[in-house]
Amino acid sequence: xxxxxxxxxxxxxxxxxxxxxxxLSESFIFECKICRLSVKGxxxxxxxxxxxxxxxxxxxxxxxxxxxxxxxxxxxIIGYSSEPELCKGCVIFIHLDEYRYKCRLGCGVDxxxxxxxxxxxxxxxxxxxQQEHEDKDKDCHEDEMIxxxxxxHPLASFHVNVPNRIRCxxxxxxxxxxxxxxxxxIFVLHKSCGLAPREIINHPFxxxxxxTLLAHLKNRFGCKAxxxxxxFAYNCNDCGLILDVKCxxxxxHPPPRDDQSSTDDRIDFYRCVRCNYNLHFSCMPLPPYVKxxxxxxxxxxxxxxRFVDDKLDYEEQYCDACETxxxxxxxxxxxxxxNYAADIDCVIPKRDLKKGRQMKDLxxxxxxxxxxxxxxxxxxxxxxxxMSMKELEELKKKRQELSDAMEAELDRAWIExxxx
Numbered sequence: 001x002x003x004x005x006x007x008x009x010x011x012x013x014x015x016x017x018x019x020x021x022x023x024l025s026e027s028f029i030f031e032c033k034i035c036r037l038s039v040k041g042x043x044x045x046x047x048x049x050x051x052x053x054x055x056x057x058x059x060x061x062x063x064x065x066x067x068x069x070x071x072x073x074x075x076x077i078i079g080y081s082s083e084p085e086l087c088k089g090c091v092i093f094i095h096l097d098e099y100r101y102k103c104r105l106g107c108g109v110d111x112x113x114x115x116x117x118x119x120x121x122x123x124x125x126x127x128x129x130q131q132e133h134e135d136k137d138k139d140c141h142e143d144e145m146i147x148x149x150x151x152x153h154p155l156a157s158f159h160v161n162v163p164n165r166i167r168c169x170x171x172x173x174x175x176x177x178x179x180x181x182x183x184x185x186i187f188v189l190h191k192s193c194g195l196a197p198r199e200i201i202n203h204p205f206x207x208x209x210x211x212t213l214l215a216h217l218k219n220r221f222g223c224k225a226x227x228x229x230x231x232f233a234y235n236c237n238d239c240g241l242i243l244d245v246k247c248x249x250x251x252x253h254p255p256p257r258d259d260q261s262s263t264d265d266r267i268d269f270y271r272c273v274r275c276n277y278n279l280h281f282s283c284m285p286l287p288p289y290v291k292x293x294x295x296x297x298x299x300x301x302x303x304x305x306r307f308v309d310d311k312l313d314y315e316e317q318y319c320d321a322c323e324t325x326x327x328x329x330x331x332x333x334x335x336x337x338x339n340y341a342a343d344i345d346c347v348i349p350k351r352d353l354k355k356g357r358q359m360k361d362l363x364x365x366x367x368x369x370x371x372x373x374x375x376x377x378x379x380x381x382x383x384x385x386x387m388s389m390k391e392l393e394e395l396k397k398k399r400q401e402l403s404d405a406m407e408a409e410l411d412r413a414w415i416e417x418x419x420x
Contacts, residue, residue: 010045012059014079014099015052019045019059034058034099035114037163057162058099061113065101067120068183070109075101077113089115089186090165114164118175119183121158146180148194150215150232151187155180155194168193169217170232171246193232193245200234200248209238211248223247290333292347294321294366295340301333307341321346322358 010019014033024030026041030053043056064074069088077099084093085100089111094100101116103109144157150169157180166175166186170193180195181188200211205225211234214221221233223244234248235241289300308328309317319326321342326332332341 010059012045012054014054015047015050017047017049017052019047019052019054021045021056032058032163034061035112035163036095036098037114037165039163055163057117058113061117065116065120067101067111067116069111069119069186070103070107071184073103073105073107073109075109075111075116076104078102085110087112087115087165089119090167092165112165114162115166115186117162118160118164118166119181119186119188121183146194148180148189149198150217151182151185153182153185153187155182155187155189157191158183160188170194170196170215170230171244172228172230173246192249196232196245196249203234203243203248205243205248206236206239206241209236211236211241211243213245286331286344286348290347292321292333292342293363294342295335295338298340299335299337301335301340301342301347303331303344304334305331307332307334309339309341317341319343319346322362 008021010021012019021043022045023043024041029038029040030044030046031038032044032055033052034054035058039055044053045056045059046053061077064076067075078101079097079099081094081096081100081102084096085102085108086092087094087100088109092112094110094112099113101111101113145154146157147154157178160176160179164175166188167173168175168179168190169187170189173190175188175190178191179188180191196213198213200213203211213232214235215232217231220229220231221235221242221244222229223233224242225247226244228244230244230246232245234243234245286303289302292301295301306329307317308314312318314328317326317328318324319332319342320340326341326343331344333344333347334341
C-alpha cells in the first residue's frame with residue numbers, strides 16, 4: 001500500500017509520544033492498543049520506544065459517529081469504563097480499559113470500535129475510493145441487495161476491511177472482505193453463506209436425498225462432518241443428516257487448481273473437514289505403504305507401480321480386495337509375503353458410492369465368513385469341552401469307586417482282626 005497520502009507522524013491522544021506510520025510485514029504480529037485485536041502486518045502507527053501499535057484504521061476513527069444501529073443519538077469514543085459492557089455488534093463483553101463507542105445519553109448502547117467501524121457506512125468522500133476498490137473485486141458490488149429468509153430487512157453488500165469481532169450469523173466465522181448485512185441490526189453474513197442455496201440436490205456426502213437449508217438464530221445445529229455447531233445447517237428430512245453451511249458449500253465447490261477453471265462442476269480432492277484443509281489428488285503423493293481393512297491382521301501393503309502375478313494369465317489379474325479384474329499395468333498396493341495385490345482405488349477409494357457399496361458388501365461377506373469360522377471353532381471347542389467334562393466325570397467316578405472299595409476292604413480287615 002502506498003503511504004505517501006498519509007501523515008508519517010501522528011500525535012494520537014492514546015499515547016504520549018509521536019507515532020510513525022509503517023507497512024508491517026505479514027510475519028509481524030502485534031496487538032492494536034485501540035481495538036485490542038492481534039493481526040499480522042498491515043498499515044499501522046507505532047512508537048519506536050514503547051512498542052505501542054495501533055492500526056491505521058483505528059487511528060482514523062472519528063471521536064463521534066452516527067451509527068445505523070442507534071440513529072437516535074451519536075456514539076462517542078471512550079477509552080475506559082467503570083464496569084464491563086456488552087457490545088451490541090458481536091455480543092462480547094468489552095473490557096474496562098478497551099476503547100468503545102458509547103451512547104452518552106444512557107441508552108445502554110456500546111460497540112467495540114472495530115464492530116462499529118466494520119458496519120459503519122463510509123463517508124461520502126471515501127465512498128468513491130471504496131467503490132473503485134470494489135470494482136476491481138467483481139464478486140463484490142456495494143449496495144447490491146438481497147432478501148434473506150432469516151432476516152426481516154434487506155441485506156446490502158458491502159466490503160469489510162477493518163479488524164473486528166463480528167461473526168457471520170450462518171457459519172460463526174469472523175467476517176472480512178465482501179459480506180451481506182443489515183447495518184441497522186448488525187446482522188452480517190459472508191457472501192458465500194448469504195447466497196447459499198435453500199436446497200442442495202446430489203450433495204457428494206449425501207446424494208440419495210436433497211438437503212434443505214435450516215436456520216435457528218437461538219439454538220445451534222451440530223454438523224456431522226466437522227462436529228462444530230452453528231445457527232445455519234443443511235438437513236436431510238429423511239435421514240436426519242446435518243451439515244453446516246461451511247462444510248456443505250465448500251465440499252461441493254473445492255478450490256480450483258491453477259490449471260483448472262473455477263467453473264468446473266466437479267473436482268476430486270482430499271479434505272480434512274474440521275481444518276478446511278484440501279489437496280487435489282494430483283497434488284498429494286500416495287503413501288508408500290498402508291494398513292488395509294482386508295489385510296490388517298497380516299502385513300502392511302507396499303505401493304508398487306505395477307504387479308503381474310505369473311501364476312495367472314496376463315488378462316486375468318485380480319484385485320484381492322474387491323475380487324474383480326484389474327489392469328495389470330496399473331499401480332497396486334502389494335504384500336509380497338502373502339502375494340496380496342489390491343487396486344489403489346480399493347485401498348484409498350475416491351468418493352464413489354457404487355465402489356463404496358461394493359467394498360462394504362465384500363466386507364460384510366468376509367465378516368460373515370469369519371463369523372462362520374469362529375462359530376465352527378467355538379462349536380468344536382464346545383464339543384471338546386463336553387468330551388473333556390465327560391471324561392473328567394468318568395475319572396472322578398472311577399476314583400470314587402476305587403476309594404469306596406478300599407474303605408470297604410479296610411473295614412473288613414478290622415472286623416476280622418477283632419473277631420480273632
